[in-house]
Every structure is written in C-alpha cells, then in structure tokens.
Ligand SMILES: Nc1nc(C(F)(F)F)ncc1COP(=O)(O)OP(=O)(O)O
C-alpha cells in the first residue's frame with residue numbers, strides 16, 4: 001500500500017481516532033464491534049491480540065485476517081501490535097512496537113515503508129523512536145487503565161507538552177484510559193489524536209461511542 005513513507009500530515013489525520021482491539025477486549029463479537037466502530041468514524045485500527053486467553057498461531061492469524069478484511073472493505077488502515085512477522089504475513093499497513101519489542105531500527109528494515117508506531121514514555125524514548133524511523137509515537141498512559149496489566153503510572157499530558165515545547169513535530173497519539181470525558185486535554189496539549197480500547201470495545205453501542213469521541217476530536221480542530 002505504501003511506496004514511500006507516509007507524510008506527517010496524513011499520519012496525523014489517521015491518528016485522530018485510533019481504535020485498538022483484541023478478542024479479550026470484547027464481550028460481544030469482535031467483528032461486529034469493529035464494524036460498528038468503523039461506522040462511528042474511527043480513522044485507524046490496531047490489532048492487539050495479547051494477554052489472558054488471547055489467540056495464538058493459526059487461530060490468531062485467521063482472526064487477524066477476518067478483522068483486516070473488514071478494515072479493507074471500509075478503507076481503514078490495519079496496524080498490527082508487537083507481532084512484526086504477522087504484520088508481514090498479512091501485508092498489513094503497519095506495525096506498532098513497544099520498548100520491550102525489537103528495536104524500531106530493526107523493524108523499519110523489515111517493513112520497508114509501512115507505517116511504524118512506537119510506544120514512548122519519556123523524551124529520550126521519543127527522540128530515539130524518531131531517529132530510528134518511527135512515523136508516529138504513542139504517549140501514555142495518559143490516565144490510569146485496567147486494559148494493559150503492565151502499564152506504567154499515568155502521566156497525564158506532561159510528556160506531550162514537553163515534546164511540543166521542544167519544537168518536536170512528530171505525530172503523537174495519546175493512549176491510556178481515554179474517553180469522551182477526558183479526551184480534550186490530549187488534543188489541547190498537542191496530541192494529534194487519541195487511541196482507545198475499552199470505551200469502544202465494551203460499549204453497549206460502539207458506533208455511538210466512536211461517533212461521540214470523533215465529533216469531540218473534530219470540534220477541537
Ligand atoms: N498497543 C499500543 N498502541 C499504542 C498506540 F500508539 F498505537 F496508540 N500505544 C501503546 C500501545 C501499548 O502496546 P503494548 O504492546 O500493550 O505495550 P508496550 O508498549 O509495552 O509494548
């Protein structure tokens with residue numbers, strides 16, 4: 001899909017409402033939840049299959065392929081978390097890696113011009129991710145979260161502010177406990193979008209939850 005690296009402006013647009021989900025983030029059918037989230041206006045999707053009762057091997061591959069085909073149908077780019085080999089096997093649109101995964105430099109060499117996102121928790125990690133070819137950085141956890149069992153302490157928007165005050169214009173998405181009620185500070189501090197799991201994946205009406213969040217983000221410019 002990408003013959004060259006994605007432009008910053010296009011990356012910022014994709015990050016506006018970034019839905020992340022795996023089978024253990026849902027109580028109803030994940031395929032239906034994804035369809036509804038897309039209907040509600042998400043701009044990007046990340047397949048994050050990890051933690052208790054997560055699929056692996058063949059099951060994980062086929063589950064990923066099902067969700068990827070839903071994204072393709074609606075022209076929503078499909079990002080794979082952690083599992084670079086799976087991303088390549090699926091010809092996914094990109095990967096997201098953390099500090100404990102293989103280096104961004106090594107992953108960039110494997111994926112060519114696909115989208116590369118990196119989880120960051122301090123200024124050094126942000127600068128290193130940029131130097132190694134990241135197209136965006138995830139900054140968080142902004143607020144406390146139950147979704148990620150090994151999450152670090154919530155840091156609010158201070159790192160987003162620090163990065164922007166240093167004049168660094170890397171595309172930034174906030175992550176961690178974000179809902180319609182607390183999303184505004186992420187955008188006002190200089191984030192380009194918000195990534196969410198629970199507020200959509202466990203919603204009684206995922207389309208409505210996505211729509212409310214998207215309308216809020218769009219109202220903040
Ligand atoms: N999946 C993610 N996506 C983002 C994104 F920026 F896309 F919103 N930021 C952070 C994470 C966390 O990823 P995870 O694999 O659980 O933990 P770690 O970062 O420790 O590897």
Ligand SMILES: [Mg+2]
Pocket residue numbers: 081082096097098099101
């Ligand atoms: Mg990871």
